[in-house]
Amino acid sequence: MTEEHEKAEQSLFAAPPLAEQERMLEAILFATAEPVSIRDMAARMPHGSDPAEALVQLRKRYEGRGVQIRRVGDTYAMRTAPDLGFLMHRETIERRKLSRAAIETLAIIAYHQPVTRAEIEEIRGVSVSRGTVDQLLEMEWIRFGRRKMTPGRPVTFVVTDAFLDHFGLESPRDLPGLAELRAAGLLENRPPPGEMPQFGEGDTDAEETAVDGQNELFGD
Amino acid sequence: MTEEHEKAEQSLFAAPPLAEQERMLEAILFATAEPVSIRDMAARMPHGSDPAEALVQLRKRYEGRGVQIRRVGDTYAMRTAPDLGFLMHRETIERRKLSRAAIETLAIIAYHQPVTRAEIEEIRGVSVSRGTVDQLLEMEWIRFGRRKMTPGRPVTFVVTDAFLDHFGLESPRDLPGLAELRAAGLLENRPPPGEMPQFGEGDTDAEETAVDGQNELFGD
Amino acid sequence: MVAESFDQGAKVESVADRLVTEALIVDLDGFEGPLDLLLTLGRTQKVDLRQISILELARQYLDFVEKAKALRIELAADYLVMAAWLAFLKSRLLLPPDPAEDGPSGEDLAAHLAFQLERLQAMREMAARLLARDQLGRDFFARGVPEDVRQVRKLTYTATLLDLMQGYARIRTRDDFRPYVMDRDAIFTLEQALEHMRRLIGFAGTWTDLSAYLPDGFTDDPVRRRSATASNFAAALELAKEGRVDLRQSETFAPVELRRKEHRDD
Numbered sequence: 001m002t003e004e005h006e007k008a009e010q011s012l013f014a015a016p017p018l019a020e021q022e023r024m025l026e027a028i029l030f031a032t033a034e035p036v037s038i039r040d041m042a043a044r045m046p047h048g049s050d051p052a053e054a055l056v057q058l059r060k061r062y063e064g065r066g067v068q069i070r071r072v073g074d075t076y077a078m079r080t081a082p083d084l085g086f087l088m089h090r091e092t093i094e095r096r097k098l099s100r101a102a103i104e105t106l107a108i109i110a111y112h113q114p115v116t117r118a119e120i121e122e123i124r125g126v127s128v129s130r131g132t133v134d135q136l137l138e139m140e141w142i143r144f145g146r147r148k149m150t151p152g153r154p155v156t157f158v159v160t161d162a163f164l165d166h167f168g169l170e171s172p173r174d175l176p177g178l179a180e181l182r183a184a185g186l187l188e189n190r191p192p193p194g195e196m197p198q199f200g201e202g203d204t205d206a207e208e209t210a211v212d213g214q215n216e217l218f219g220d
Numbered sequence: 221m222t223e224e225h226e227k228a229e230q231s232l233f234a235a236p237p238l239a240e241q242e243r244m245l246e247a248i249l250f251a252t253a254e255p256v257s258i259r260d261m262a263a264r265m266p267h268g269s270d271p272a273e274a275l276v277q278l279r280k281r282y283e284g285r286g287v288q289i290r291r292v293g294d295t296y297a298m299r300t301a302p303d304l305g306f307l308m309h310r311e312t313i314e315r316r317k318l319s320r321a322a323i324e325t326l327a328i329i330a331y332h333q334p335v336t337r338a339e340i341e342e343i344r345g346v347s348v349s350r351g352t353v354d355q356l357l358e359m360e361w362i363r364f365g366r367r368k369m370t371p372g373r374p375v376t377f378v379v380t381d382a383f384l385d386h387f388g389l390e391s392p393r394d395l396p397g398l399a400e401l402r403a404a405g406l407l408e409n410r411p412p413p414g415e416m417p418q419f420g421e422g423d424t425d426a427e428e429t430a431v432d433g434q435n436e437l438f439g440d
Numbered sequence: 441m442v443a444e445s446f447d448q449g450a451k452v453e454s455v456a457d458r459l460v461t462e463a464l465i466v467d468l469d470g471f472e473g474p475l476d477l478l479l480t481l482g483r484t485q486k487v488d489l490r491q492i493s494i495l496e497l498a499r500q501y502l503d504f505v506e507k508a509k510a511l512r513i514e515l516a517a518d519y520l521v522m523a524a525w526l527a528f529l530k531s532r533l534l535l536p537p538d539p540a541e542d543g544p545s546g547e548d549l550a551a552h553l554a555f556q557l558e559r560l561q562a563m564r565e566m567a568a569r570l571l572a573r574d575q576l577g578r579d580f581f582a583r584g585v586p587e588d589v590r591q592v593r594k595l596t597y598t599a600t601l602l603d604l605m606q607g608y609a610r611i612r613t614r615d616d617f618r619p620y621v622m623d624r625d626a627i628f629t630l631e632q633a634l635e636h637m638r639r640l641i642g643f644a645g646t647w648t649d650l651s652a653y654l655p656d657g658f659t660d661d662p663v664r665r666r667s668a669t670a671s672n673f674a675a676a677l678e679l680a681k682e683g684r685v686d687l688r689q690s691e692t693f694a695p696v697e698l699r700r701k702e703h704r705d706d
Contacts, residue, residue: 024307026286027300030250031308031581044307066246080247080587087248087264088587098599100607106599107608124611139597167601181609253586298583305579315577321472327567343559345475386576396569397562405555406562412552413544417518417525 015048022054022061029058035075102132106141110163110175114145114156133157141166235268242274242281249278255295255385291390293381302388322352326361330383330395331407334365334376339409342418353377361386474522477501479557489558494550495533498526529553626663628655630678633671637679647688647697650676 016024024045028036041051055076059069062078070079080088098106105128108120120128136142145158159172169175235241244265249256261271275296279289282298290299300308318326325348328340340348356362365378379392389395401407412418471477481500482492505523508515532546574580636655650672658668676698679685685698 023284023286023301024304027304027581028286028307030287030298031300031584033584064243066243066248067250077585078250080251081243084244084247087244088251094595095598096595098597098603102597103599103603103607104611107604108611110604111608135597166598167604169601176605181605181612250583251587253582299576300581302574302580305574305581308581323567323571324563327563327570330570331563331566343556343563344472345556345560346473387570387573388576388580389573395566396573397566401562401566404558404562406559410552410555412556413548415528415543416549416552417521 015050016046018050018054018057021045021049021051022057024049025051025054025058029069029076029078035072035077037075040075098135099132101129102135105132106136106159106163109136109142109157110159110172113158113172114148115158116148116154116156118154120157235270236266238270238274238277241265241269241271242277244269245271245274245278249289249296249298252297255290255292255297255381257295290385290388292385293391295381297385299388316355318355319352321349322355325352326356326379326383329356329362329377330379330392331398331401332409333378333392334368335378336368336374336376338374340377342412474501474519475556475560477504477519478522478553479560482557489554489561492554492557494553495530497553498530498533501526502530626661626667628658628664628668628671630671630674633668633675634678637672637675641679641685641700644685644698644700647699650696650698 015021025041028041028044038051038055041055042049045051055069062069066081066084067078068081070077104124105120108123109115112119112123117128117133133142139162140160141163142157143160145156147153147155163169164171236244245261248261248264258271258275261275262269265271275289282289286301286304287298288301290297321344324344325340328343329335332339332343337348337353353362359382360380361383362377363380365376367373367375383389384391398407471480478497478501481504482489482497484500485492485496487493502523505515505519508519529546529549533550537545576582632655637653640653651669653672653676654665654668658664673696676685676687676696680687680698684701686701687696687698689696
């Protein structure tokens with residue numbers, strides 16, 4: 001404390017050297033919550049200081065650094081360099097199970113590819129919502145295949161290498177067949193209605209709810 | 221976002237040049253009020269970065285500046301140079317005055333850590349009030365350390381990084397006068413010879429009841 | 441350090457000593473226990489704590505307690521415990537050691553008390569040195585506008601091969617699970633039959649078997665045939681009711697025949 005007082009007293013007689021003023025300015029800009037005007041700087045720095053001049057030096061020093069001195073109207077503030085903004089984000093990845101509608105659509109594409117939207121709907125018995133297909137496309141688990149040589153030349157969907165990669169398959173042919181599914185007990189077990197997976201959030205089609213209703217109706 | 225992702229992907233193949241890492245580190249340390257560990261830096265910087273190496277460079281760059289990079293335990297923080305405190309009266313944070321008991325307790329914990337409550341009482345010659353410990357815990361200047369491997373496995377107290385940060389200490393080893401105290405044998409845990417009155421336990425102060433409650437809290 | 445004779449210890453206290461003690465009594469609340477009081481008394485010896493005379497200190501403390509009693513000041517129990525212990529220590533220091541007696545010597549006890557006083561004094565000095573340091577928020581400062589790390593939440597969806605296969609199995613076996621329902625493609629509705637018959641009825645000038653009116657695709661499959669026959673029959677009744685056809689049946693279970701009803705122009 002006494003040292004500082006001495007310094008403050010000295011300053012009544014002579015302004016500190018410019019390099020020292022630069023240090024002071026640096027500390028002020030760093031610690032102050034609001035941008036600071038030249039006038040405020042002058043008021044806080046020892047008598048005789050020239051904050052404008054010190055500021056020029058300081059700005060030069062920070063050129064190209066990770067921190068910059070930015071002018072905000074008539075005031076100045078220190079900010080992180082805009083190109084480093086990505087460092088200030090922390091990504092948290094949240095994993096969610098695919099909706100039932102999406103899994104079924106994906107399964108149909110995998111087992112029947114190349115397959116048109118109409119064919120998927122026929123197999124599933126409900127219309128396929130656009131959101132479901134978009135989600136699968138976005139995940140890069142399906143992509144567009146060749147157009148079918150049928151009237152209207154509808155687009156088809158096929159699964160991608162990313163899909164095979166995710167499910168640890170070498171080719172779509174490695175998917176177990178119906179007989180194998182049955183052997184694995186996947187076909188025999190009929191889940192009670194209560195344990196039926198809920199329908200996907202993405203699928204809000206009227207048909208979807210109709211099916212829901214039907215399952216209830218047909219359940220034991 | 222896409223840009224960042226690209227960056228993140230690129231980084232799988234090559235870490236950014238050291239100068240660029242230094243900029244990143246500068247931005248990270250600058251932006252955060254709390255000290256940052258090397259581990260956290262590495263987690264935020266692109267894959268393959270070497271924050272420890274970049275830190276050496278950056279600390280050098282800030283030597284003698286108005287802002288410094290300070291080591292605080294295992295973490296690092298940017299702080300204004302202490303000699304410029306006089307410029308910052310406006311930023312001064314008014315702190316609750318610590319009682320003499322609290323200050324002494326804090327010093328004992330800092331110099332004798334890890335230290336049990338009984339040991340603090342033995343040194344001070346009076347029982348430690350719950351309020352004193354609570355206040356220090358609340359300020360996050362002390363925290364619980366490991367239990368002592370002595371009968372009753374009492375909890376110990378140690379000082380925190382926030383304590384080091386507050387008093388501008390790099391590590392507990394930098395506590396002032398530590399070497400002298402050690403040389404004088406004043407940090408030894410000398411058990412009192414038999415037939416000496418024990419401090420703390422005999423106290424029937426109003427605080428005592430509070431202490432009882434806390435002991436229960438600390439008990440296994 | 442405790443090699444003092446009894447005479448020295450019993451010396452009449454100086455005026456200064458007495459003043460100090462009296463000041464202490466008035467100030468009793470300010471002490472944090474006997475050790476604190478002892479430390480304060482020890483300072484009046486104006487020597488390094490390492491050279492302090494514990495015997496002299498014990499005498500001072502006992503005097504203090506006596507005076508407090510005389511002034512009817514309530515002393516906390518631990519002050520009295522300390523007084524009793526110091527009296528015991530004093531006797532140990534003054535009497536030649538008894539070889540038959542176990543336990544620590546008077547010197548050991550005195551040395552430890554001296555150690556305690558020195559340690560407490562040291563801690564107080566360290567506390568003061570700590571507080572004299574530059575402090576965060578007073579002498580040096582953290583970033584004024586901390587930029588918080590923004591949390592960006594990224595959603596990823598996942599599924600297992602089992603999910604996929606179960607999903608497919610669910611679809612492929614959906615029909616197996618259904619109880620019997622009339623499938624709509626096997627049904628020829630009354631509306632369809634009416635429309636179908638109205639179109640053909642204009643050509644039925646002669647009696648024709650109703651079964652001839654079965655639509656294409658509903659003649660072979662028995663299920664479909666049954667449905668179409670029933671609907672056609674109902675449609676024929678409807679047309680008869682409308683007065684557009686005549687119906688006849690030669691006997692029970694014989695084929696039903698129909699013929700266009702001629703419109704009379706009167």
